[in-house]
Amino acid sequence: MWCVFGLTLLLVALSVSHKVPKPPKPLCEGQLESQxxxxxxxxxxxSTSPCSTLEKILNGTEQHVHGVKYHFQVQTTQSASCGEVFHGNPVSNLTIFLPSNGTTRPVYYLE
Known part of the structure; x- marks a missing residue:
């Protein structure tokens, strides 16, 4: 009887200590337009594409996993200061990871 009770407590303690990450939460239009x-x-x-200028953030999500991870779909145009001809897709996927410890730099990924 005590073994079953002890094992039950152990399983409950392990399940509480091991948190499953929550799924990404969509950001509303007001959040996307925030400064x-x-x-x-x-x-x-x-940082990832100096010749790109942000036109509009189309949508985005936020997820808390060892920091904050954002996924955005952004519409961009070419900066006037860049002499290159822009042949890329004007809609890109941008991932931003802000680690929870303040010592690590943010990670940016554009595709």
């Missing part, structure tokens, strides 16, 4: 998100996306675009 914080706009600046975050512009910084990421400048």
């Amino acid at each position: 914080k998100i706009q600046e975050l996306v512009k910084t990421a675009l400048n």
Whole structure:
């Protein structure tokens, strides 16, 4: 009897300590248009594709997993300062990961 009770407590303790990440949460239009998100996306675009200028954030999600992970679909145009001819897709997928520890730099990925 005590073994069953002890095993039950152990399983409950393990399930509480091992959190399953929540699925990404869609961001509403107001959040996408916020200054914080706009600046975050512009910084990421400048880092990954300096010739791209943000036109509009089409949609986005936010997920908390060892920090904050954002996924955005963004519409871009070519910066006037770039002399190259733009042949890419004007709609791109942008991933931004902000680690929970303040010592690691953000990670940006554009495809």
